[in-house]
Amino acid sequence: MFRLEVRSSTPAWFNLALPLLAIAVTLILCSGLIALAGAGVLESYGVMFTASLGDSYAITETLVRAAPMIFTGLAVAVAFRAKFWNIGAEGQLLAGAVASCFVGAIPMPGPLAMLLMAVAGAAAGAAVALVPATLRVRFKVDDVVSSLLLNSVIYYALMALIEGPWKDSFSGYPISPPIEDSANFPVLIEGTRLHLGVVVALIAAPLIWFLIARTTLGFRIRVTGENPEAARYGGIHVERVLLSTALLSGALAGLAGVGEVGGVHFQVMSDISPGYGYSGIVVAMLARLNPLGVVPAAIFLAAVMTGAEAMSRATGVPAFLSDVIQGTALLAMLVALLFTAYRIRRVGAAS
């Protein structure tokens, strides 16, 4: 029989080695499926690696894909730190995309347009996140359920918009009008899609880390999340902290939508987010809710996504394998994290 025992101390190298081990275990576990799909395992992982991290273009593509997940990952990490269970990053992202597209379509000087797009998108995301937070603070409504269900509400509102008022009158396609050319985010490296929003995402992570670790708001968020009763006893307005956290979280998720509109698609369509809001939950958990960890976690997931698509094109392995690898990675990482706090101990052989 085996039993988990609490570790009295965790060696520092565990925190680095275990995530790497989890990735290795993921690749080993998934190799069986690749073989089953009739492709060479090493060859497939080779294609995956080359297409996601193999050359500088591949790296920029991975970063472009990582950017929205950095934002949604930060959104979820911040919210979960306060134990505000925001499962609604997807809807907040969509709201941010719609709002920024609306602003971006108004003719004005480029830099002003970009700034206002960001402000509008963040505000829209924050407004959406405020709904489940208010329901929880005022009426004790479960925030998991309300924030999750709100995703559908926002999604179908977006559909109504692009099937109705925003519908392209010439082609009849359900897509919004494009934003002004001047509002397109500048591309940083000629010949790639690496846009300004990616850099903003990379800068946002350390800023959010600083906010959580070094500001009084961050302190209040951490304490409220870990023990709301002690927080209240210590004079913290727990409800106010939850609402502030929701605003911050929603704004970050909204910025993910802004980046997709301003830097990648330049308009809004029904599949503008392939579930980046939900991936944000995976990213945040992989990062152990540490904003700095969100960046590598998002890049890892983005690499798996771009790599798995290329692998599927090159070797005929179904593209669903990308989802399997992501899911396995999350499970492996969660088990690995367990071992930073516990160890397995063998107790008494079977008698």
Add this chain to the structure above:
Amino acid sequence: MSAPFIEMRGITKSFGAVKANEAVDLSVAPGEILGLLGENGAGKTTLMNVLFGAYAPDAGEILVQGRKARITSSADALAAGIGMVHQHFHLAPRLTVLENLLIGIPGKSGRIDRAGGLARLAEISRQYGLTLDPDLPVSALSVGEQQRLEIVKALFRGAKLLILDEPTAVLAPSEVDGLFSALRSMAAQGLGIIFISHKLNEVRALTHRCTVLRHGRVAGRVDDPANTTSAAMAELMCGHEIVPPARGPSTPGADVLTLAGISTSGHSGTALRHISLAVRAGEILGIAGVSGNGQRALAEVISGMRSPDAGQMTIAGTRVTRFSPREVQALGLGRIPEDRMTTGLVTNLPLADSMVLPRIGTAAFSAKGLLKPDAIRAFAEEQIKAFDIRCPGPMVRAGALSGGNLQKALLARELAFDPKVLVVSQPTRGLDIGAARFIHEKFLAMRAKGCGIIVIGEDLEELLVLCDRIAVMYEGRIAGTLASADATVARLGLLMTGAEGRA
């Protein structure tokens, strides 16, 4: 003496570099009540967890009725006839008493054997005088009744040896008597009992023999506890002599805290009914009473966790208007909550965070919304040194500290800001003699400096030693206030049961 039911020989158990138990021998005979004494961290709980199968010892053996036994799980322990009542109960609150008893007991063809369970419960109740209503949900039971259920649960499963880990820490004095008579009756009918406690007067009153642990080793054994002085036993536990603190004369000054006609509604706990009291500078006022007579509501009102429906409160002459934690703190009130772990500290965060929590927004620890990490750390380090808080450092998880050290940390965080008045609930509950002594000395030092202190507690002996005056609460009122010179356990006890209306 009869052959021991259980015998532990040479038990050694280490956690990393720390030897929690080293070559410990212990035995209990049928019909014997053994006291297991020791300060916090002396290894009592580890030893009992080894006996109950939660830890595997590094060395040593356990004999049950003279035969070597392998105990690697609580199921093994139960099968060997060992039952344990933990400090924190393991009950399902929404199930009834009977359902809790039947958890894990296989019924006939997958169905619960209700009739059989009822019969067995009735038999145990009659045999040991432990009565319980089988159909009440556990959430409706008092703490004392829940403890009784835990004991019955162990007996229900055929325990012949019962381990009780600090059972009196959660009980009111009146409930302690009931527990003791049940335990005596169990011993008289041949059960062995291991009684873990800090309270020497209880150990002397109840046990037949004692084993004293210190730093994981057996420091000594006491064969006749009833005729051994508490001082001698305390010395065995601590390794040095313990002198009770002396409360010198004091000259109380002006009122630092007044309550006038404070009343609350009762939808969470007992309502307060027109509470009026005053604490003067340099005075310690005790609030005695059987648990559940409004002490919690009183502490919540004073510490700004709850607004009264009527009445007024002043702190250092200023009227409290909003009853928020921040307001009472800003007026100079220090507070130590009844429940250290859930209300006082954030167990998963560094100790330093808990130590600055109530004052994180002040200039000492932050400026313009930015924390001052160095100041926070320095403050925590300074207090750790000043209060002799035993821990690896300010960044250790608060939850890793023992109860006594946590209480010191909470005291440190309040005293560092020179409160004009201090409100403390259950200041030494669960603490060992050394830690309790330390806390008492700090209170007396604060009193000498002119701080007014309110101590809300159930331990009458503690209140008598510490307080200048003692007010007794009964059903949400102050039933009477005695100067401690006139107070005796008997007189306070009468007030606590509502028998005496005035003093």
